[in-house]
Amino acid sequence: MLINIKKVVSNKKDYMDLLLLSDPSEKMIQQYLEKSEMFILAINGQVISAAVVAKLSDTTCELKNLVTVPEYRKHGFAKQLLLYIFQNYKTTFTTMLVGTGTPAFFEKFGFQYSHTKPNFYKENYSQPIIENGVILCDMIYLKKDLHTKVKAITRTEESIISLILDIAKKDNRIKSVTMNGSRINPKASKDFFQDFDVVYFVDDIDSFIKNPDWINVFGRRLILQMPETMGDSKPPYKKFSYLMQFVDGNRIDLTLVPSEEKNNYLKQDSLTAVLLDKDNFMPKLPNPTDESHWIKRPTEKDYKDCLNEFWWVSTYVAKGLWRKEITYANYHIEHCLRKELLKLFDWKVGIENKFEISLGKCDKYLESYLPKETFEKFLRTYNLSDYERCWDALFLMIDLFRKTAVYIAEKLNFTYNTEDDKNVYAYLRHIRNLPTNAKALYEER
Numbered sequence: 155m156l157i158n159i160k161k162v163v164s165n166k167k168d169y170m171d172l173l174l175l176s177d178p179s180e181k182m183i184q185q186y187l188e189k190s191e192m193f194i195l196a197i198n199g200q201v202i203s204a205a206v207v208a209k210l211s212d213t214t215c216e217l218k219n220l221v222t223v224p225e226y227r228k229h230g231f232a233k234q235l236l237l238y239i240f241q242n243y244k245t246t247f248t249t250m251l252v253g254t255g256t257p258a259f260f261e262k263f264g265f266q267y268s269h270t271k272p273n274f275y276k277e278n279y280s281q282p283i284i285e286n287g288v289i290l291c292d293m294i295y296l297k298k299d300l301h302t303k304v305k306a307i308t309r310t311e312e313s314i315i316s317l318i319l320d321i322a323k324k325d326n327r328i329k330s331v332t333m334n335g336s337r338i339n340p341k342a343s344k345d346f347f348q349d350f351d352v353v354y355f356v357d358d359i360d361s362f363i364k365n366p367d368w369i370n371v372f373g374r375r376l377i378l379q380m381p382e383t384m385g386d387s388k389p390p391y392k393k394f395s396y397l398m399q400f401v402d403g404n405r406i407d408l409t410l411v412p413s414e415e416k417n418n419y420l421k422q423d424s425l426t427a428v429l430l431d432k433d434n435f436m437p438k439l440p441n442p443t444d445e446s447h448w449i450k451r452p453t454e455k456d457y458k459d460c461l462n463e464f465w466w467v468s469t470y471v472a473k474g475l476w477r478k479e480i481t482y483a484n485y486h487i488e489h490c491l492r493k494e495l496l497k498l499f500d501w502k503v504g505i506e507n508k509f510e511i512s513l514g515k516c517d518k519y520l521e522s523y524l525p526k527e528t529f530e531k532f533l534r535t536y537n538l539s540d541y542e543r544c545w546d547a548l549f550l551m552i553d554l555f556r557k558t559a560v561y562i563a564e565k566l567n568f569t570y571n572t573e574d575d576k577n578v579y580a581y582l583r584h585i586r587n588l589p590t591n592a593k594a595l596y597e598e599r
Contacts, residue, residue, distance in 0.1 A: 449503065
């Protein structure tokens, strides 16, 4: 879906029917149209929104008309056009006026009360002008400093979902819409940072990818990421994602999945709800649950591999710290040791909850399930700003690892490898106490 905003330089009257949706008097429109500048917003070539701006003086202009066709209203198109106009005129004028009978919309964009023209609607229109059930009488003028930045207004969950669905309903290539993630997880805490994790199941995925401008319809973005275009990935794609962070604080992670990949994709996540299904395209899905994200019960091999990796890599850390290679040491603490320690913490929480629990992405709910003292110790292992703190963090991680590993062994009837623990621990203590000018790891006796 391609959004385009452009200035109309001729034949402005061709858009009279659209302008009449906002100002029902053709006579009034003709008084300002030709001496004003007009802008239109189009989706895939279809004009759905328009604005007319007139010059009043060298410093002031007036927004005479702003309109969007009814079926596209409440999706932010008028907002996009208005923001474009602010940007366009801020180098030419200092102030913009707008006359309206219902000022609330414009006040959201920094307009403030200027003055009132009493009985304007009664004196200039033969029929009553009604907005939101109210018969308009006075024209309320608002003014805006064009050099003042517009504050972002956060769209509601309802409006975002409505936008997502309306786009899908109007595009025959989109067969179904599903949602994943925390917004459909009843166990997840609700806040304004929750992403909208949405999937469009589509025909002809390449037609969406060739021109990414179609996503502009979702709103004004702060930043965009398209993971499949990064690194060495090349088409054809089995899926394609647009990760969109918007200036109003909302985020949509939109994934396009080819229709023929539907069944394979649906197997991956039990936390899936169907928002729109055209022509019974989707199979009947069970109620969404986070079961596919539950902590998996480890086998004894999983457990032994975890122990071996932790003790093995801890020797890399010690070597790096003695050599004064702090980035090397910290890399192995963060990417290896912490990974194995978190694995044990997960299994511990799983044991205590019958392995019917998810700790969320990156173990974000872990704090709620570990004893306070244990979690506070764990937090101290993140202090890696100098060599002594790194050594302290290493041995604190070892203490947490050992205690948790022994607990798991007892609960799952596994065998804890005390030999590796004893040998490697002694080795690490020896390296920490080794003089920096030592010529050998162990002196000859």
